Amino acid sequence: MKKQRQIRILFTGGGTGGHFFPILAIAQEIEKLFQEKNITNYKFLLIGSGKSFKKMAQENSDLKYKSVLSGKIRRYITIKSIVQNLIDFFKMPIGILQAFWKVWIFMPNACFGKGGFASFPAVLVSWIYRIPIIIHESDTVPGLANRILSKFSTKVAIGYSNAKKYFKETKIIFTSNPVREELLQGSKEQAIKFFQLNPEKQTILVLGGSLGARAINDLLIYILPNLQDYNIIHQYGNRNQDQIRGMQNIRNYNALPFLKQEIAHAYAISDLIISRAGANILAEIAALKKPSILIPLPTSSFDHQRENAMVFAKNDAAIVLEQENLRPNILLEKIKKLLYEKELSRKIGEHAHELARLDAGKKIAQEILKISN
Template sequence: MDNPRILLAAGGTGGHVYPAIAIADALKAENSDTEILFVGTKDHMEWKAVPKAGYDIRNVWISGFHRRFTLKNVLFPVKLITSLVQSLKILAGYKPHVVVSCGGYVAGPVGWVAGKKGIPVVIQEQNSFPGVTNRLLAKFAVKIFTAFKEADRYLPEEKTKVTGNPTRATLTGANKDKALESFGFNADKPVLLVMGGSGGAKTINEAMKANIEQLHDKAELQIIWQCGARYYDELSTEIDTKKLENLRLSAFLENMAEAYAAADLVISRAGASSCSELMLTGKPSVLVPSPNVAGDHQTQNAKAMADAGASKLLEDNAMKETMTELVEQLIYDQENLQRMNQAALNLAKPEAAKLIAKEILEIAKSKL
């Protein structure tokens, strides 16, 4: 009998790629004979993240269509045709039993060709407002796993199942004292963790730059600030990190488990993966939705968490003026932090990856 062969298509951002990796890990944990192949694009983060996680990846040449006129749109029809031919070749060569779309442009041509060829398509949608790729592929899907029940209204409801977002199993379990030590911090002052997603976030970085001395000196906080690779060089020259001895500025955090364990409060964008990680780790948070995303889905993600009492929502354009007051108000209120911690944990679905993997393998079994 064949081993189950699963193809995962995900690309563009950590919000699509890390859930796909979490599903792949869970598939292997459920059945070690499962064969796994990823499809992504060479110029995005999956090209490094997927091999680093131990999986093979194939390239499909595709990008988004820009709403404003741009020269990049001239290439789009060429890219689309090329991506469909590449997808056909990959599917013909690999012969997957199931194709899993975790979103991003790359999942479009792969999922569409799979649907047309009668290969079962499974969708994992991370956001409360589904991305355009997954909305287009929904008609082909045999099953759609969602993280927020709010997503159901945009998808065929008879196919959807709310499982939560698959998260990396390595995020929990770090010891707080050891985590503080790893950052050179002590237990006397609260720790603020600031993240802008895998690419960094301009508004968050600008607000932090404007308020860093007040947060560090006046509020007496220890600060872990992940600013993103594209902003790191500029910020590290503009900010005197030697003078701010309790600031840890980095382009990217390799040790996320320790960062979460050390933090008392997190400031973050409201991407689906970030929200799911905050739920899983039970971290009280201030969510700053990006205004530059499809369907304003980050605001919807943040509202779902704020309504549950796990987070406070801070609007992007108000951040610079109001963040310090809000952070101080929250980070020194232990009772409130505990309530937010419990609310976040109540929203968490730590079994998401396992549940999704089991159902994918059941679908694959019918094709073996």
């Protein structure tokens, strides 16, 4: 029997769960395609940057992981940002040299870049080694890293059609944003057990991304006494422990720094989601047909969260509130309105679901395998 040629796929990204979890979803889809084709001789490698990203990768997957140094360009001007930019200016060439060695040893058939400056060293080095590259842009407005890396890429997968004007037309593939299959398989019963919820009450899920969101935390804590009739599941972020100190004993309030596998159960039982407007959380909300209140991060790169949220707002797929003008009483009013008017919530969830593309991960996986051949 002829021995199978080993297929090696390099994944790269870093910084937050917004980069890691789509990579994981795509790796899972590639494995499914390999199983369909009876391909058993393959290897994956994830190259990223930062301790938190490394920890996330190790705790949530069995992907082999290698670190390189990377930096980022901060476009706001403060003394701190100037110093950080200077430090990162020297980190990037070191990271590229590290990537030269690590990519050479692995020598992949294809490279998938999820964006962010943490993906810059591995994507650039892959281009130098003439390895085919696909990058993925989740947002309506691409970040600076992907705008640069698209010049070196074979293909550019986009999550929103609005983003196509930023890339070369012949490279674009519209795929939408991948969602991990396990997020669609949560259990209400498991949620009640894990979070110790009252099954007679409606449940509000509050998310601020993998790092949390201090502004959303502050708003929620202020109105918490007026939400005693509901279950609250609150992901407050690893850096924000100080905000919820002393709040954990409040009845029906469940605060965790980060939701891991249990987030699928939290999604399953939630009647309303309050969140930032990152592309990945929006893809999950759409896939799960959930009504949501979106509070875009006002300092997001190129204002991409606001643009993401506007896609949902224009399709009546979410309530969008601007952080700058948001008062606790306004948020409380919107929460109670959506939980009381169930027909309105149902319609918002259905409109969100119309924006979902549940085969996004498979489409990207197919394109990766296509260029790897």
